[in-house]
Amino acid sequence: MRFYFPLLLILIIACAPKNSEQTAESTPTHTALDSALLSENEMKYLRNIKQLTFGGNNAEAYWSFDDEMLVFQSDYSGWGAECDQIFYTNWKTDDLKNNMPQRLSTGLGRTTCSYFLPGNQSIVYASTHLGGDDCPPVPERRADGKYVWPIYDTYDIFTADLEGNILEQLTNDPGYDGEATLSPQGDKIVFTSMRTGDLELFTMNIDGSDVKQITSDLGYDGGAFFSPDGSKLVWRASRPQTEEEKAEYLELLAEGLVKPTEMELYVSNVDGSDIQKITDLGQANWAPFFHPSGEKIIFASNHHTERGFPFNLYMINLDGTGLVRITENDTFDAFPVFSNDGKHLVFSSNRNNGGTRDTNLFVAEWIGD
Numbered sequence: 097m098r099f100y101f102p103l104l105l106i107l108i109i110a111c112a113p114k115n116s117e118q119t120a121e122s123t124p125t126h127t128a129l130d131s132a133l134l135s136e137n138e139m140k141y142l143r144n145i146k147q148l149t150f151g152g153n154n155a156e157a158y159w160s161f162d163d164e165m166l167v168f169q170s171d172y173s174g175w176g177a178e179c180d181q182i183f184y185t186n187w188k189t190d191d192l193k194n195n196m197p198q199r200l201s202t203g204l205g206r207t208t209c210s211y212f213l214p215g216n217q218s219i220v221y222a223s224t225h226l227g228g229d230d231c232p233p234v235p236e237r238r239a240d241g242k243y244v245w246p247i248y249d250t251y252d253i254f255t256a257d258l259e260g261n262i263l264e265q266l267t268n269d270p271g272y273d274g275e276a277t278l279s280p281q282g283d284k285i286v287f288t289s290m291r292t293g294d295l296e297l298f299t300m301n302i303d304g305s306d307v308k309q310i311t312s313d314l315g316y317d318g319g320a321f322f323s324p325d326g327s328k329l330v331w332r333a334s335r336p337q338t339e340e341e342k343a344e345y346l347e348l349l350a351e352g353l354v355k356p357t358e359m360e361l362y363v364s365n366v367d368g369s370d371i372q373k374i375t376d377l378g379q380a381n382w383a384p385f386f387h388p389s390g391e392k393i394i395f396a397s398n399h400h401t402e403r404g405f406p407f408n409l410y411m412i413n414l415d416g417t418g419l420v421r422i423t424e425n426d427t428f429d430a431f432p433v434f435s436n437d438g439k440h441l442v443f444s445s446n447r448n449n450g451g452t453r454d455t456n457l458f459v460a461e462w463i464g465d
Contacts, residue, residue, distance in 0.1 A: 318331060395410055
């Protein structure tokens with residue numbers, strides 16, 4: 097589940113050598129495109145940026161195990177998507193400005209959160225298509241002014257091949273099942289489910305067996321990812337504290353809604369033990385992903401502003417220390433994901449969209465620590 101960008105925007109709307117002995121080969125060099133798309137401070141962390149998509153809302157791009165492909169969701173009408181559908185691309189060679197990528201979802205309903213399975217010949221993703229052919233509606237603007245996400249109870253988790261044929265249905269419990277991601281070892285899936293009456297994290301084997309509940313505290317737990325060694329999980333969560341906050345959370349949940357404007361990041365062992373709160377920044381801290389070292393988290397946040405925007409990328413140590421800002425875009429940066437080899441970062445951004453509300457995918461070399 098992700099931010100619905102049009103609603104969100106309506107409501108809120110060169111790297112120097114480290115030392116004199118550093119060789120020219122090891123000195124980061126930047127292209128003209130870098131200078132056009134990245135600020136000077138951003139170029140401390142990123143270089144050789146490439147824009148992959150050029151229309152619609154494109155998000156949640158995840159790497160194949162060999163880092164050659166990306167699977168992502170898009171609502172780009174130019175590709176025939178009325179609402180979010182799943183596509184994949186060979187990111188180094190495909191020209192998505194002029195050509196449509198292969199669609200992997202059915203084209204019916206709404207989809208979210210796709211991820212490559214071992215072998216790079218199939219994916220896992222969530223879809224509402226069993227609940228109806230049409231796109232389920234995005235919530236209308238509320239009279240109370242609250243910004244909310246819909247929790248569609250028709251979401252279930254499926255696997256599909258690279259021609260879009262559904263292979264298996266992994267969940268069939270009543271209520272929301274989605275936000276599935278895979279461990280780097282390829283053996284376990286973590287996902288969010290309403291099967292207990294609250295939005296909790298669960299793990300299962302890649303065939304849907306051995307389902308285990310990971311979280312149990314009241315509040316939304318979602319958007320989870322495994323650490324590089326598969327031993328830990330990181331995710332975003334809301335934790336209503338007062339009786340009023342708890343009542344509001346439960347009332348919205350009964351309507352199939354959740355308010356995502358107050359979220360912090362948590363980490364635990366893969367079995368749910370030793371849960372630790374990483375951030376205490378306020379506002380929305382979300383889309384966390386492990387740094388290749390396994391010792392840091394990159395994430396999206398709007399904590400630096402009272403207006404609710406922009407969102408930028410930050411990095412923080414697992415113990416909550418060492419917060420650094422990675423991007424400085426004045427609109428929206430989110431969904432950062434490191435490649436398996438740690439050499440590239442893919443993320444979604446409103447930069448370079450010609451003043452539209454389009455959110456596009458970008459890949460850049462990672463040159464930060």
